[in-house]
Amino acid sequence: MSPTRGRVTKLAFALLICSVVGWFGDDRLGMVDSLWGERVADGTNVMHVTVSKLRRLLAGVAENEGIVTGAGGYQLQVGVDAVDALRAGLRQNGLTTGDIRRIVLTHAHEDHCGLARSLRDEAKDAEVFVHGWETGHRAARLEHEENLKLLERAGVPDDEIAAMRRLYDEVRQYADSLDDDHCRELIDGDELHFDAGALRVVHTPGHTPGSCSFLREADRTLIAGDCVLKRVTPNPVISPDPIDPSRRFRSLAEYLVSLARVRSFAPTLVLGGHGEPIHDFEELFNRYLKLIRERQAAIISLVPQNGATAWEISRTMFPNTDDVHRFLAVSEAVAHLDYAHSEAKIAVEIADGREVYRRL
Numbered sequence: 369m370s371p372t373r374g375r376v377t378k379l380a381f382a383l384l385i386c387s388v389v390g391w392f393g394d395d396r397l398g399m400v401d402s403l404w405g406e407r408v409a410d411g412t413n414v415m416h417v418t419v420s421k422l423r424r425l426l427a428g429v430a431e432n433e434g435i436v437t438g439a440g441g442y443q444l445q446v447g448v449d450a451v452d453a454l455r456a457g458l459r460q461n462g463l464t465t466g467d468i469r470r471i472v473l474t475h476a477h478e479d480h481c482g483l484a485r486s487l488r489d490e491a492k493d494a495e496v497f498v499h500g501w502e503t504g505h506r507a508a509r510l511e512h513e514e515n516l517k518l519l520e521r522a523g524v525p526d527d528e529i530a531a532m533r534r535l536y537d538e539v540r541q542y543a544d545s546l547d548d549d550h551c552r553e554l555i556d557g558d559e560l561h562f563d564a565g566a567l568r569v570v571h572t573p574g575h576t577p578g579s580c581s582f583l584r585e586a587d588r589t590l591i592a593g594d595c596v597l598k599r600v601t602p603n604p605v606i607s608p609d610p611i612d613p614s615r616r617f618r619s620l621a622e623y624l625v626s627l628a629r630v631r632s633f634a635p636t637l638v639l640g641g642h643g644e645p646i647h648d649f650e651e652l653f654n655r656y657l658k659l660i661r662e663r664q665a666a667i668i669s670l671v672p673q674n675g676a677t678a679w680e681i682s683r684t685m686f687p688n689t690d691d692v693h694r695f696l697a698v699s700e701a702v703a704h705l706d707y708a709h710s711e712a713k714i715a716v717e718i719a720d721g722r723e724v725y726r727r728l
Contacts, residue, residue, distance in 0.1 A: 474593025523677025574623025
């Protein structure tokens with residue numbers, strides 16, 4: 369196992385499934401970040417709460433047949449290693465990491481996949497599953513040229529791009545890398561079968577291109593990763609298109625389709641990657657649409673007649689952001705500008721390699 373480096377633990381959020389249980393799922397350790405609006409608690413305590421809570425929530429799953437667990441967060445309290453929290457949660461249920469047979473990733477951001485390789489190695493023969501459109505388990509978020517070019521097109525200055533890359537390179541050192549031959553691909557509509565039932569893979573792109581949710585059809589419970597969060601709308605992170613990396617993935621348009629698809633299942637319980645369980649998805653769905661419409665109108669109102677880049681609009685919309693929030697802010701602006709352009713509400717042209725948006 370990789371040791372804790374300094375005050376920051378290894379990162380991990382994985383859907384973990386043991387051969388002796390029904391299913392594991394994403395836990396709810398939060399990121400210390402105002403955009404997510406959560407505070408991280410002691411990893412061991414959160415692990416205990418998560419395991420016991422999911423026992424109650426997954427109705428119909430027998431004792432020791434299904435628990436949801438995980439380990440991670442951006443900053444755990446000093447001295448608490450994420451994998452130790454995971455081991456403790458497993459021990460409380462008579463299990464060890466050697467019982468893990470599948471590690472299923474909802475998506476490949478560092479806080480959701482950081483310990484996947486270490487856990488796979490410790491479990492000896494566990495399989496890692498991830499959608500083929502994900503890339504974050506292989507490399508840092510801004511490591512590849514196509515990612516940097518997207519930021520250049522959005523008008524992000526060179527010094528800001530360099531700062532963003534340094535930040536994500538720093539984050540990446542706390543997450544393991546997985547090669548393609550380490551993983552099996554999640555396919556939309558496939559089922560993951562266990563002795564106690566099955567989870568259906570639901571491709572829910574938006575937050576990332578390959579984000580997946582997992583539906584237990586018996587009681588319409590959905591493990592949603594970061595597709596659905598109770599208190600905040602997920603960030604539509606700027607990403608290359610998985611089919612044509614020279615193009616930008618239209619994250620907000622795809623996300624709205626994913627939300628509608630989740631709604632079509634009429635879920636009774638949604639377990640997001642951060643925050644509390646969701647028991648009334650219809651209310652959340654309508655609240656999400658209202659917030660997205662309001663953000664869309666606000667961003668369109670900031671587009672001047674003489675034109676502005678996504679970066680300039682993001683700095684006007686979110687003037688006090690710093691560090692990773694600037695990356696998230698420009699991602700938010702780009703996603704809404706793309707969607708507004710697709711709806712013929714604004715115009716866009718290329719000037720000096722940068723996209724300039726103008727009000728119609």
